[in-house]
Amino acid sequence: MPSADEIRDAQRARWAGLSASWEKWDSVIMDQLGPVGAAIIERLDIAEDHQHLDIAAGTGEPGLSIARLLPKGRVVLTDLVAEMLEIATRRARAQGIANIETKVCSADDLPFHDATFDSVSVRFGYMFFPDVAKATAEFARVLKPGGRLCSSVWVKPEENPWTAIAMQAIATEAVVAPPDPNGPTMFRCAAPGYVSALYEGAGLRDVDEWDVDIELVTRSPEEYWAMISEHVSLAAAALQQVDGPARERIRAAAIAKVTAFERDGMIRVPGVARCIVGTKQDASGTR
Template sequence: MPSSEEIRDGQRAAWARLSAGWEKWDAVIMDQLGPVGTAMIERLDIAADQQHLDIASGTGEPGLSIARLAPRGRVVLTDLSAEMLDVAARRAAAQGIANIETKACSADDLPFADASFDSVSVRFGYMFFPDMGKATAEFARVLKPGGRLAASVWVSPEQNPWTSIAMDAIATETELPAPLPGAPTMFRCAAPGYITALYEQAGLHDIAEWNVPLELVTDSPAQYWSMISEHVSLAVAALQQLDAPAQARIRAHALTNVTPFKKNGQIRVPGLARCIVGTKPS
């Protein structure tokens, strides 16, 4: 298995390439993931002067939403990819949000002092950390006593057809490599209690986890495929290895299988995430 640094180098390069797709499909992605960010924020008890750290921020959420709730506070957006953070900064500027700063860094080696933040959020980042235990210890270290950590992860592929439809279509043309045990993958943290155990190891308490439903909404099957094939890392990587005829067959397969999700003129494909919150002892 590659070293943690090799994994991070690969992720950094991959997310840099994906940043344009995330920016292009920003409105659709934010609508899809919005309910999860809202659920996390509700448990963080954000104050007007909150000092907040957002991990694996990507294009900025839920950090930007938290910044709007904390006009006298500060939100630090962090990510491995400087290119993704550039998108986040542009989104902040467009929304008139000034109380944010960005920092490209690794989740398991945070460049912040102990007890620097009132709260920490990690939306859909956990499963990609090479060493999740080390990262969780870092989150606990930078939290102030009484501060809260909120995270979200994906539940099983079967409960997230918005992505499994695409990956099943790709699998009709190429064999997708099985992930190495413990390697970063989208559904690595799907088991109930998985993140709770990491929180407990880091000394957090009052831990709760709950599921949050969501929907990927697009105007048509074609828009669904364009969006998925341009921003989902596994799909993008697999498609790049195939010739145009194979890509066309995959697209046709995906369009056929996503069409039954048409409701009221839109394609509405469900998904399910799990949120987890814990508190650092006072």
Template sequence: MGLGDHGSAGPVGAAIIEGLDIADGHRHLDIASGTGEPGLSIAKRLPTGRVVLTDLVPEMLDIATRRARAQGVANIETTVCSADDLPFDDATFDSVSVRFGYMFFPDVAKATAEFARVLKPGGRLCSSVWVKPEENPWTAIAMRAIAAETVVAPPDRDAPDLRSFWKGSIGFGLVSIPVKAYKATEERGLGLHQVHAADGGRIRLSRYCEIDGAEVPASEVGRAADTGGGDVVLITDEDLAGLPVPTLRTIAVHTFAPPSQIDPLYLSRSYYLEPDTDGVRPYVLFAEALRRSGKVAVVKVAFRQRETLGMLRVRDNVLVLETMVWPAEIRTPDFPFLDEDVDVRLPELKAATALIDCLSGTSTPPSTRTPTARPSTS
């Protein structure tokens, strides 16, 4: 498809596709997808690859999904998220496209840093960019017309800036509680980069094949399982997507246990769970029962085709999912001092204990949030 034959993607989308240098088997991320383009056109070029469409508006992605189904495009998935807070692991995608979204991002620098984070080394970002919306006649006329007919409520300054990335349910006995998951934490670094100290140039990493020593382009990088004896089996995204993962859309409760029985070393990431409209009552009931029991729920859940253990607990009347690593993923400390016979004297031990008691206090400020669960005492 050349620039003169842009099809559904339009001329801008066609130019973006040409600039991406995509190859079959790639994993591609389309930002601000709207109703699907150019993501759907890219998916058609990647019959064994995978395309993830993202947008802030779920209804837009619903339309994109229907369009994909009508066009026979099956290698796509959709995620509701913000461009400056992508719910994907580092180095996940071979390429990223942004057709009409870049100049609308509230924080362009933060969004760009997110794109660089999720791109594999050597991956490509291709976007159409022009002046700010208010300076661009293409959008300014439409925006003025909308503004003249629309009364927009002022933003709620107290509203949390959260975007859900997963939708499913909590499976508890015969009860299913529909919920959405949100990242509960964010890491704020200094935004520093590795550079060449002599001239300030950015440091770039290259990939080389250990067999022939040649540099490997992103289009030829795959994943494989080691079968032993030097043999490997290539694994595609379609292979992973087709795995029968029963917890793909369910947080399956397996047992309940005192929190003291779970070593914090197993805890990985934290997520808030919000109930859907029709799941508020069972959600509040389950959360209050869990709080009163003094226990946590041990669960299994799958995010992005990876099943993991987890723990459900209550914090400020909100269910929090703490994902956990598997026991085999815990490393064993093998330090020489563990085999030594260290003499600890009782007076020294008492002094150290007294110092701990002296410096002990409340590390977390008390919550000021008003409880929403008020169970009847009748």
């Protein structure tokens, strides 16, 4: 089994290679994941002067949306991949958001003092951390007493046809190895209570989790396939295994399947995420 450093090196290279595609499809991705970001923000109890940390921030959300709510505060965006944070910086500049800074770092080794932040968000990063318990302990460490941690993960593939359709089509032509249940994969944290147990193990209290519906909307089946094949890491990696004719057969199969989700002239493919929130106790042991 690869070491944590080897896993991070591979992830860094993979996501750096996908960064241009994430920027290309930014508006579609932001619309799809917007309900999850909104759900996270709603439970963070944000005040205008707060200091907020966004982990695995990628191209900037929900950190940039949170920054708009903090006219007297600041948001630190962290990610393993510098290229992703460069996109976040460009997005912030385009939106006139100045109260942010970025830091390239690993989630399980944060370069911040204890009790620095009033709140922490982790939108779709948990599944990929080599050591999820160590990362959670770090999030709790940098939280101020009374601060909240809110994250999101994907539930099981059957409830996320927006990605399952593509992966099923790929599996007809390419060998897709079964995921390591304990290794970084998209659906690693899908089981109810998985992340909640990590929170509680890190000393967080008042832990709650709930599901959030999302929808991937594209203008056509062809656009659906282009978007998924270019920015979903598992799909992009699997497609590199096959030749041109096989890729075309995979594309045709995915397009045929996703056509069933056409409504009102658009392709609307559903999905479900799970959000988890917890609070750090203060020195007296109360919340």
